[in-house]
Amino acid sequence: MREIHYDNIVLAVERLCVESNYFLGDDVLKSIKQALQTEESPVGREVLQQILDNARIAREDEVPLCQDCGYAVVFVELGQDAHIVGGDLDEAIAEGVRRGYQKGYLRKSVVAHPYSARINTQDNTPPVIHTRIVPGDRLRLIVAPKGGGSENMSALAMLKPADGRKGVIDFVVDTVRKAGANPCPPTIVGVGIGGTAERAMLLAKTSLLREVGKPSQVPADAELEKDILASVNRLGIGPQGLGGRTTALAVHVESQPCHIASLPVAVNIQCHSARHKEAIL
Amino acid sequence: MQIHTPLTDQVVEKLKAGDKVLISGTIYVARDAAHKRMVEALDRGESLPFNPEGQIIYYMGPAPAKPGRAIGSAGPTTSYRMDPYAPRLMQVGLKGMIGKGNRSQPVKDAMKQFKAVYFAATGGAGALIAKSVTSAEVIAYDDLGAEALRKLEVEDFPAIVINDIYGGDAYQEGIRKYASSDT
Numbered sequence: 088m089r090e091i092h093y094d095n096i097v098l099a100v101e102r103l104c105v106e107s108n109y110f111l112g113d114d115v116l117k118s119i120k121q122a123l124q125t126e127e128s129p130v131g132r133e134v135l136q137q138i139l140d141n142a143r144i145a146r147e148d149e150v151p152l153c154q155d156c157g158y159a160v161v162f163v164e165l166g167q168d169a170h171i172v173g174g175d176l177d178e179a180i181a182e183g184v185r186r187g188y189q190k191g192y193l194r195k196s197v198v199a200h201p202y203s204a205r206i207n208t209q210d211n212t213p214p215v216i217h218t219r220i221v222p223g224d225r226l227r228l229i230v231a232p233k234g235g236g237s238e239n240m241s242a243l244a245m246l247k248p249a250d251g252r253k254g255v256i257d258f259v260v261d262t263v264r265k266a267g268a269n270p271c272p273p274t275i276v277g278v279g280i281g282g283t284a285e286r287a288m289l290l291a292k293t294s295l296l297r298e299v300g301k302p303s304q305v306p307a308d309a310e311l312e313k314d315i316l317a318s319v320n321r322l323g324i325g326p327q328g329l330g331g332r333t334t335a336l337a338v339h340v341e342s343q344p345c346h347i348a349s350l351p352v353a354v355n356i357q358c359h360s361a362r363h364k365e366a367i368l
Numbered sequence: 369m370q371i372h373t374p375l376t377d378q379v380v381e382k383l384k385a386g387d388k389v390l391i392s393g394t395i396y397v398a399r400d401a402a403h404k405r406m407v408e409a410l411d412r413g414e415s416l417p418f419n420p421e422g423q424i425i426y427y428m429g430p431a432p433a434k435p436g437r438a439i440g441s442a443g444p445t446t447s448y449r450m451d452p453y454a455p456r457l458m459q460v461g462l463k464g465m466i467g468k469g470n471r472s473q474p475v476k477d478a479m480k481q482f483k484a485v486y487f488a489a490t491g492g493a494g495a496l497i498a499k500s501v502t503s504a505e506v507i508a509y510d511d512l513g514a515e516a517l518r519k520l521e522v523e524d525f526p527a528i529v530i531n532d533i534y535g536g537d538a539y540q541e542g543i544r545k546y547a548s549s550d551t
Contacts, residue, residue, distance in 0.1 A: 128546060130386075130528070134490055141496040145441075154431045154441040154494040154514075192440055194431040194514050205401065207513045236446045236468075236491065268539055269446045269469040271491035323547030327468065327490055329528065330542020360492040 089166075089224035091368050093174030096226070099366045100183020103230035104159060105191035107364040108151040111142040114299040115336075115361045122273060122326075122333040131331030135273075138326075138359055153360045156193035157232025159184045159214040162296065166223035177216055180228075185210040196235065217289065229296060231363035237270035237356045243288060246350040252311065255280060255352050260318045262354045263335065268328020271358035275299060276319060276338045279353040280308075281345040291355035294339035296363055308340040315340075370524075374422025375463040375485075383485050383529045385536030390524040391487075395424045395466070397518035399445050402509050403453040406517075410456060417508035417517055420457060424464035424487075429514035430504070431494065439504040439520070441494030444468040447486070451475050458482040466527055470539055480533050487527035488538075500525040 116139070123135045145152040161180050165171075171179075188195055188211040197212065198205040221227075242262045246254045259278055266274075279290025302309040316338040325331020336359070345351060371379055373393035383389070396418055398406065406416055427447050431440030447467030454465060455478035463484050468491040471479075479486060489497055500522050508517040530538045 128542070130542075137490045137493045137496060141490075141493040144499070145495040148495065150434065150495050150498070151431045151441045152495060153492045154429060154443050155445070156431060192432045192434050194429065194440070196429075196514065207515075209513065234492075239446070267470050268488070268491075269448065271468065321548040323543040323545065325542055325546055327488065328470075328539050328542065329488075330539075330544075330546045332546060358492055 096179035101187040104187025128331035134326035162229040164227040168224035240266035287351035287353035290341040300337040421461035427467035443494030486531040
């Protein structure tokens, strides 16, 4: 059985926390450059240019893209033939987050209890960890820091099956409309459809890991992505909510089977600072 | 338009929704937890850790400064979370707020009543915005970490007027201009 050491997991997570916060992905940059070509609003274009300038400064100076360095969300795919040695997997990930946020001069944005004293844990732990056991003997780690501003605009609806495709579109577009300038548009709109309530939200979040604007492999979902994107970009919210055609860069839909009584729809909005980096050990 | 802090009524009266401004001078930094403490202090009849008259509060919690830098990344946070506290601060003389996102009607009403203005800075451009900050110091609530109350010196800090004292709203105007009817 292939062994993967605790220390290597710590090192990988530490590096991914820092790199995801400093270096915006090429897919995001490309998408913003495209929007700069098509955006009609002068102030909208100015904002898009600022976002590109900001990404260049962050990369050159090795500083975080955004002061909100996010809640550390970590997706783990653990091969069933791999064996973790030297310590506990979740603790290795937490230690990597601790070190990454400290050494990378990243903001610590976690409070220990959600509604009582709200005392900062000072090291951005605990992370949120989603682990799946998969075939093989590798460990895949994806660190996706999530800012509070966009996360706060999340929404879940348990629609009636009779609401159908139109019901899904209306709910997603209405969620984006209500969010307005809050989630730092242009955004990527993550949509999870089906499963159960908690699964729908996880699908929405997982969809944000996809290359920006890459259509779903499921033809019906790819069509839905196009239609929702067109509707969202007719809202006029625009970059930073100052008016324009680019409210979202992309809509990503993930779907799965669901109960005969249900049509769960979850929306998880990602700001333009769409950060995630991965490593395979 | 170049503006300097502290803001006078004369300057506030000139600002209109959609105006681009470059702000220079001293500004104060506070977000959720610091606002709660400031308003609790006022409710107990105490004074604030700084004199708010004519001042601007920037809704922000910076990333830690790397060695040799004034501040880490320093972009705005979403403003609506400060809506429950903002009117109370305008009542004691606050003239400006910098953040991002919509404000509530009571905040907009208070802005008219007390002659204050709301600016937005570009959310997610924290590395860029940090370039306009020349110095930063924590002046109160040190235990709050990223949420401590800070005093910044800024030079040509880029912002846009969202809500003016005449009821103008740059977000609503933007949507009016660019929304298609068939959504």
